Amino acid sequence: MKKYQAYLIDLDGTIYAGSKRYPKAKQFVERLQAAHIPFKFVTNNTTKLPVDVVANLADNHDIHVTTDNVYTAGLATADFLDQRAGTTGKRTVYVVGEIGLRQALAAKGFTVDEDHPEYVVVGLDSDVTYEKFAKAILAIRSGSTFIGTNSDSNIPKARGLMPGAGALVDLVRYATQTEPIFVGKPEPIILENSLQQLGVAPADAIMVGDNYQTDILAGIHAGVDTLLTYTGVSTPAQVAQQAVAPTYTVSDLAHWDLEAGPID
Incomplete structure (x- = not known):
């Protein structure tokens, strides 16, 4: 097994599950830090700012990193729309999120328009209402471009598998009969941007996650090796049915050696 120069790592279901600690995942991160191997948490979570992700890791999981170690689907969505709008495009948006x-969109100069936005962006929103959905649906049916932050059907929490952003996106898709443009995993852009920030080629990096349909497919689409840990969404039976297998699988991250790969 080659020694990877950088690790891209999912959070929910991989490093923790909501408030539930994963001690073996904490030790995995500490092993990366001790070996001075660059890593970035690449998460489809759009509800938090990087500073909040860092604080959550420190306060609730005793994992100590910086904002440079975090790249969210919210940041990736803002970067994607920033590139799409360019210097002359309209920067108006309606957000379910x-x-x-x-804040990621505002930092790129996008302003909220509830009536005729250029873009409607749908992400995870724990306070979503019928009215929010109605405004998003009416705007898309009137011509706004439909953006989905990610297609996660569920997210692992302490209570169990809770509805993810993809569940909200699907409601809007069904009501508009319009396919969204997705940005987060399993699309490759979030990994490509992360690798560019790290200055590492895809062949020298590995994507670590618990969800085949998002984490592992993102790695496959980006040309990155993949490591699936069975601590969250996907099960061995589900993964066995996939046409393309993860590069590696482990029961948890204690069974991954940075030099040798999977260990018994």
Whole structure:
């Protein structure tokens, strides 16, 4: 097994599950830090700012990193729309989502328009209402471009598998009969941007996650090796049915050696 120069790592279901600690995942991160191997948490979570992700890791999981170690689907969505709008495009948006997504878009110069936005962006929103959905649906049916932050059907929390952003996106898709443009995993852009920030080629990096349909497919689409840990969404039976297998699988991250790969 080659020694990877950088690790891209999912959070929910991989490093923790909501408030539930994963001690073996904490030790995995500490092994990366001790070996001075660059890593970035690449998460489809759009509800939090990077500073909040860092604080959550420190306060609730005793994992100590910096904002440079975090790249969210909210940031990736803002970067994608920034590139799409360019210097002359309209920067108006209606958002179904929380502060992490809203502030990322605002930082790129996008302003909220509830009636005729250029873009409608749908992400995870724990306070979503019928009226929010109605405004998003009416705007898309009137011609706004439909953006989905990610297609996660569920997210692992302490209570169990809770509805993810993809569940909200699907409601809007069904009501508009319009396919969204997705940005987060399993699309490759979030990994490509992360690798560019790290200065590492895809062949020298590995994507670590618990969800085949998002984490592992993102790695496959980006040309990155993949490591699936069975600590969250996907099960061995589900993964066995996939046409393309992860590069590696482990029961948990204690069974991954940075030099040798999977260990018994």
